[in-house]
Amino acid sequence: MLTPFEANIHETFSKKQYSKISFFNEYNEFHTEDALIKSIFNTDSGVSIELSAGQVIPLNKVISINGQYSDSYKHIQDFTCDC
Helix, strand or coil: CCCHHHHHHHHHHHHCCCEEEEEECCCCCEEEEEECEEEEEEECCEEEEEECCCCEEEHHHEEEECCEECHHHHHHCCCCCCC
């Protein structure tokens, strides 16, 4: 059974719509991309998505898609800096 967040990712993929995707890269740096989800696939470490911009992101590193946050990251929704 898919979580609402995972269902949103699958729906976005099937509709082939550009989305604002926030994620942590392999160095745990915060990134945001406006891209299409090119594919969703299983790996040894779990489910990953591939973006049209070329990134392959494990699903557990995806923070939000179109403003809907993953259950794993709901506690840290504010990534702004008061610098």
